[in-house]
Amino acid sequence: MTTRPAPRPDVRLDDGGMEPVSCDGCAARVEVRKSSWDQTSIQWHADAMDACLERRAGRPASGPNGGAFAGCSTLDLAIREHAVRGDLSVQSGEPLPVNPEGAPH
Template sequence: MSVRPDNRLEDTPMQQVRCRACTASVTARKSSWDQTTIQWHDDAVEACLERRAASPRPGPNGGTFSGCQELRQSIREAAVAGTLEVVSHEPLPVNPEAAFAGHDQAAH
């Protein structure tokens, strides 16, 4: 079985976003206001203040890093400012804080 390429990135590639707190640089893509894909790079993982402060949780996935709140906020600000394209071209929700609460999906 062959792996099918992800053609979505041809139309709207991931863009660089820098965290406002630690300046870690990741690439991100917002398919909609509710869905964000983040690609962490080794240097960003090392630079992230929240990552360094995170304590491992119990269980087999305890070392998994669920993401950085400061980076999520930086991505949100980039999308609102228009420097990070929102692919769906939906208008900014009336209550943008609700649109971002708990809906972020990160790829590590």
């Protein structure tokens, strides 16, 4: 009989957990974790899903998930602004990327 290896523990949040961020458009409050400037995890709660104007408008999605909600552009901007101001931790510790003219991306 073969034995299976034990599952690896989930350590994704060990270096930093989810932080609350509110959308500037509808005040939906979600939990966010920025692993890097390019990777963001968002936990939606029922009240945030109900409050989100873009979610209620049925913003179309594309890609492998078909009809899945593609995300809220207003919330995306709010998350980025929180990170740029330093109100939201970026776990990688990398500096804010800048374009060749010196302005943040």
